[in-house]
Amino acid sequence: MKPPPFDYSAPTTLDEALALLLEHGEDARPLAGGQSLVPLLSFRLARPSHLVDLAGISELGSIVVDDGHLVIGAMVRERAAERHDDVRLLAPLLAQALPLIGHPAIRSRGTIGGSLAHADPAAELPAVALLLDAELVAQSRDRGKRTIKAADFFSGFFTTALQPDEILTEVRIRRPALRTGSAIEEVARRHGDFAMVGAAAMVRLEDGKIADARVALTGVSDIPVRATEAEAILEGAEPTDEAFATAAEEAAKSLSPPADLHGSSSYRRHLATVLMRRTFKLAAQRAKEAA
Numbered sequence: 001m002k003p004p005p006f007d008y009s010a011p012t013t014l015d016e017a018l019a020l021l022l023e024h025g026e027d028a029r030p031l032a033g034g035q036s037l038v039p040l041l042s043f044r045l046a047r048p049s050h051l052v053d054l055a056g057i058s059e060l061g062s063i064v065v066d067d068g069h070l071v072i073g074a075m076v077r078e079r080a081a082e083r084h085d086d087v088r089l090l091a092p093l094l095a096q097a098l099p100l101i102g103h104p105a106i107r108s109r110g111t112i113g114g115s116l117a118h119a120d121p122a123a124e125l126p127a128v129a130l131l132l133d134a135e136l137v138a139q140s141r142d143r144g145k146r147t148i149k150a151a152d153f154f155s156g157f158f159t160t161a162l163q164p165d166e167i168l169t170e171v172r173i174r175r176p177a178l179r180t181g182s183a184i185e186e187v188a189r190r191h192g193d194f195a196m197v198g199a200a201a202m203v204r205l206e207d208g209k210i211a212d213a214r215v216a217l218t219g220v221s222d223i224p225v226r227a228t229e230a231e232a233i234l235e236g237a238e239p240t241d242e243a244f245a246t247a248a249e250e251a252a253k254s255l256s257p258p259a260d261l262h263g264s265s266s267y268r269r270h271l272a273t274v275l276m277r278r279t280f281k282l283a284a285q286r287a288k289e290a291a
Helices: 014-027 037-042 078-082 085-090 092-100 104-109 112-118 124-131 228-234 241-252 265-290
Strands: 007-009 028-031 050-053 063-066 069-073 135-140 144-149 154-156 166-174 180-187 197-206 209-218
Touching: 014 028, 014 050, 014 135, 014 166, 063 085, 069 085, 069 112, 078 092, 078 104, 078 112, 085 092, 092 124, 092 180, 092 197, 112 124, 112 166, 124 180, 124 197, 124 209, 180 265, 197 265, 209 228, 209 241, 209 265, 228 241, 228 265, 241 265
Parallel strands: 007 050, 028 050
Antiparallel strands: 063 069, 069 166, 135 144, 135 166, 180 197, 197 209
16 A cells, blocks of 8 residues: 655754744644654555654664663664674673564664554563653653653543654663663563564562562553563562562463454463463572572
8 A cells, every 4th residue: 555645854863853842733733753653654554744854863763871861862773782792791682682573684784762652551661661661752842841651641542742843862771770680571472573562570589578560561551561560579579489479470360452353352461371470480590590
């Protein structure tokens, strides 16, 4: 299928891009890597009259370390982040998640900011951002910059807190505490497909016990979900298989995943239980190795 007709702009500065969004309002859409928006255009599920291509804005393409934060520009390609030493060192969970996105050709075009702004509830990066308490920086021509916590950024299916005249410019991630391990696993019908369900976990150990546990799920709601019931159960517990199983089973009781032709709601709930248990265990093992 062919996309509907649209006008196209290729600004080379952020100010120019913001001016275009302000001028064209809700009829305009930013174009990042195009791995999500272009298929939507082709199926005519999205019909913007003006595309503002961000690929030529070099200021959105850097990875730097600033005041204890890893700062990733919104136009950093997923493949570039996957290979970056600072990402592996300061955000190991992100480094673990990136290879699960599609295939290398997709990651070579797809961007960190594009995936987050697209807000697909089956995607890996929204759940990772939620779990890491990432801060997302948005900017508009009139109102300037604002920082949005990941917990407040995803508001619904393919919906975020971004306003029509705003561009997501960067993601800020604080380095995890010492003795913290992380893991992410998912179940997909084929390698490279969106996962039916995914789970990402982080575990911090102190004196042989769990001082902090976190887990986020994909594919179980219209936004990525923190399984806070499991986190509360594990705080202060011994990092045992029994503790992880109990926490996962209790958290799964409150889940009501959507059903489709790939799996029923009960099947997705079962997958969530299994994946939470696995990722907690692997994250705890890595925390012990990091001690």
